[in-house]
Amino acid sequence: MRSVQATDGEVVCYWNYGQFLDANAGPVIAAWDYVESTGDKGWLKERIEQLEFISDFLARRDTDGLVDAVQSGNLNTLKMPGRSCCWFDCLSGGKDGYSNAIIYRAWRCLADLEDKLGRAEQRRRYTELADKLKAAYVKTLYNRSTGWLAWWKSADGRLHDYASPAVNGLAIEYGLIEPALGGQILARLRAKMEQAGFQRFDLGVPCTLVPVLRGDYLTPGALGGPTREDGTDTFGQYMNGGITAAQTLQFIAAHYVVGEDDKADAMLQAMLGHLAKTGFQSRVGGGIDWNTWNGRACGYEGYLADCFRFLQAVPPQPEPKKITFNVPDPPQPIDCCECGPDRPCKDGKVWTRQHADLRIAEGDLIGDCNNGRELLNLCATRGIDTLLYMGVASNKPLVALRTSVVP
Numbered sequence: 001m002r003s004v005q006a007t008d009g010e011v012v013c014y015w016n017y018g019q020f021l022d023a024n025a026g027p028v029i030a031a032w033d034y035v036e037s038t039g040d041k042g043w044l045k046e047r048i049e050q051l052e053f054i055s056d057f058l059a060r061r062d063t064d065g066l067v068d069a070v071q072s073g074n075l076n077t078l079k080m081p082g083r084s085c086c087w088f089d090c091l092s093g094g095k096d097g098y099s100n101a102i103i104y105r106a107w108r109c110l111a112d113l114e115d116k117l118g119r120a121e122q123r124r125r126y127t128e129l130a131d132k133l134k135a136a137y138v139k140t141l142y143n144r145s146t147g148w149l150a151w152w153k154s155a156d157g158r159l160h161d162y163a164s165p166a167v168n169g170l171a172i173e174y175g176l177i178e179p180a181l182g183g184q185i186l187a188r189l190r191a192k193m194e195q196a197g198f199q200r201f202d203l204g205v206p207c208t209l210v211p212v213l214r215g216d217y218l219t220p221g222a223l224g225g226p227t228r229e230d231g232t233d234t235f236g237q238y239m240n241g242g243i244t245a246a247q248t249l250q251f252i253a254a255h256y257v258v259g260e261d262d263k264a265d266a267m268l269q270a271m272l273g274h275l276a277k278t279g280f281q282s283r284v285g286g287g288i289d290w291n292t293w294n295g296r297a298c299g300y301e302g303y304l305a306d307c308f309r310f311l312q313a314v315p316p317q318p319e320p321k322k323i324t325f326n327v328p329d330p331p332q333p334i335d336c337c338e339c340g341p342d343r344p345c346k347d348g349k350v351w352t353r354q355h356a357d358l359r360i361a362e363g364d365l366i367g368d369c370n371n372g373r374e375l376l377n378l379c380a381t382r383g384i385d386t387l388l389y390m391g392v393a394s395n396k397p398l399v400a401l402r403t404s405v406v407p
Contacts, residue, residue, distance in 0.1 A: 196209055285300060
C-alpha cells in the first residue's frame with residue numbers, strides 16, 4: 001500500500017492502492033458507456049482531456065504494444081502489503097492478459113469518443129495504440145502447448161498459464177482473438193473443465209482450471225493462498241481456481257461471439273436459476289461472492305456488485321418495426337391523477353397497496369419501466385406480440401415511458 005499522487009495520471013484502484021492497470025482503463029470505458037447511451041457531447045467535451053490524461057499514463061507503459069505492469073509477474077515476487085496489477089489482485093503482473101484486454105477496449109472507446117468530437121488526430125492516435133496492442137496480444141500470450149492464452153508473461157519471459165476462462169473469454173469477447181480461433185480455444189477450455197470434473201455452472205465458472213503455484217500467489221497470508229508449492233492444497237478457493245459470478249460474463253459472452261449460442265444459453269440459464277433460488281449476495285463477510293467447486297462459500301465480501309454483471313450477457317433482441325399512433329384526448333372529467341401546471345393536484349385518498357386479487361406468480365416480470373430493452377427481450381423470448389396496459393393513468397405508459405410500444 002502506498003500514497004498515490006495523481007499528477008502522472010495514475011488512477012487509484014481501492015483504498016490507496018496504486019499500480020492497477022485496469023483502474024485507469026475503467027473510467028474511460030465508463031465514459032464511453034455514458035456518452036453512447038445519452039449522446040451528451042457537452043459533458044464529453046468538458047472531460048475529454050482528463051480521459052486522455054489517464055489514458056496516456058497507460059500509453060507510457062507500452063513497450064511493444066502491450067502495457068507492462070509495474071509488478072514483474074516473476075515467481076516469488078508478489079508480496080504483502082502489495083497487490084497485483086488488476087481486479088485479480090492476488091496474482092499476475094508483467095504483460096497481463098486481463099488488464100491489456102480491458103486497456104484495448106478503453107483505447108477503442110476513447111478513439112470513438114474523439115471521433116464524436118471531431119478530433120481526428122487524437123482519434124488516430126488511440127486507434128493506433130489499440131491496433132498495436134491487438135497485433136502483440138496473441139503473439140505474446142498464446143500458449144501453443146495448451147491451445148489457449150496464458151494469463152500473463154512475466155518480465156523474465158515465462159508464460160504463466162492457468163487455463164483461465166476469464167482471461168480467454170475477455171479476449172474473445174473484445175475481438176483480440178478472431179472468432180475461428182476463439183471457438184477452438186473455448187472448446188479446449190470446456191474439455192479441460194470436463195476433464196477436471198467441473199459441473200457447477202449455476203455458480204459461474206472458475207477463474208483458473210488448474211492450481212496456481214504458491215510462487216505466483218500473493219504472500220504471505222492472502223485469502224486462498226496455498227502453502228504447497230504446487231498450489232493443490234487450496235485449489236478451488238478464492239483466486240486459486242475459485243468460482244465467482246463476477247468474472248463469468250466474459251466466458252458466456254465469448255460463446256455468443258463465436259456462434260455457440262446454445263452453450264452460452266445453457267450457462268446463462270443455470271446462473272439465472274441459481275440467482276432466483278439462492279442469489280449471489282449475502283451479508284457483508286458472508287462470502288458467497290466466491291465459491292468452491294462443490295458450492296461452499298470461500299469469499300469474504302458477501303455482497304459484490306460485480307456478481308450481477310453476468311446479466312449483461314443476455315443477448316439483445318431486434319427491435320420491432322415502429323408505428324405511429326395518434327394519442328386520443330383523455331376522457332372527461334379529468335381527476336386529480338391528471339394534475340399539471342394548469343391543474344393543481346387535489347387532496348384525496350391515496351393507495352397503499354395493489355388490489356388483493358392481483359398476484360405475482362412465478363415467471364412474472366417486475367420490470368424497470370424505463371428499460372424498454374428488458375421488456376422487449378422478455379416478449380421476444382416468450383413469443384408475446386401484444387401487451388395490454390392496465391391501471392391508474394394507463395395512458396401515460398403508452399406515451400411517456402421507454403417501455404412504450406409506440407413513439
